[in-house]
Amino acid sequence: MPRICVFCGSSFGSRPEYREAAVQVGALLARKGVGLVYGGSNVGLMRVVAEAALAGGGEVIGVIPEALVAKDVAHLGLPDLRVVGSMHERKALMAELSSAFLALPGGFGTIEEFIEAVTWSQLGLHRKPCGLMNVCGYYDSLLALLDRAVEERFLRPENRALVLAETQAEPLIDRLLSHEVPYVDKWIGREQP
Secondary structure, eight states: OOEEEEEOOSSOOSOHHHHHHHHHHHHHHHHTTOEEEEOOBSSHHHHHHHHHHHHTTOOEEEEEEHHHHTTTOBOTTOSEEEEESSHHHHHHHHHHHOSEEEEOSOSHHHHHHHHHHHHHHHTTSOOOOEEEEOGGGTTHHHHHHHHHHHHTTSSOHHHHTTEEEESSHHHHHHHHHHOOOOOOOOOTTTTOO
């Protein structure tokens, strides 16, 4: 079974559209027979996406570090909750369990986890598609920054293309399930003296 790792906020955000998008993603994954891997929390959009997938009869795997279990934010109602020792172990296991990555709106953790997944793809450590669910233009500034990085020659266009983006759940999930990530050899500054 394919699985998509979903990174998202531990809060709900300011707009109802964020919660609605999380519901759509969870429900669609279940309907399409795609497993959900996520951060194992029972708060914010993280809980919403998990509950929607569970309600649709989908497979849900939560991965959470011991430190967050101690803060009582683990989703104890999951059929498969994996407790790990650190955030590093969490990200590694989530990547191992997943065939693609999707980021809903979120804060530092969401953005960092997503960018790390893209970086691993850029470095050839995996060839798994990475996509942003750009709800209400939430990721417009990040996408513009990536375009600027291409303009300023810090990022190759073919590596910029590693980040897929859609405003709706179904086209993004379909792209993640069908997209083949090309490997592009990456060496910093190789072409310059």
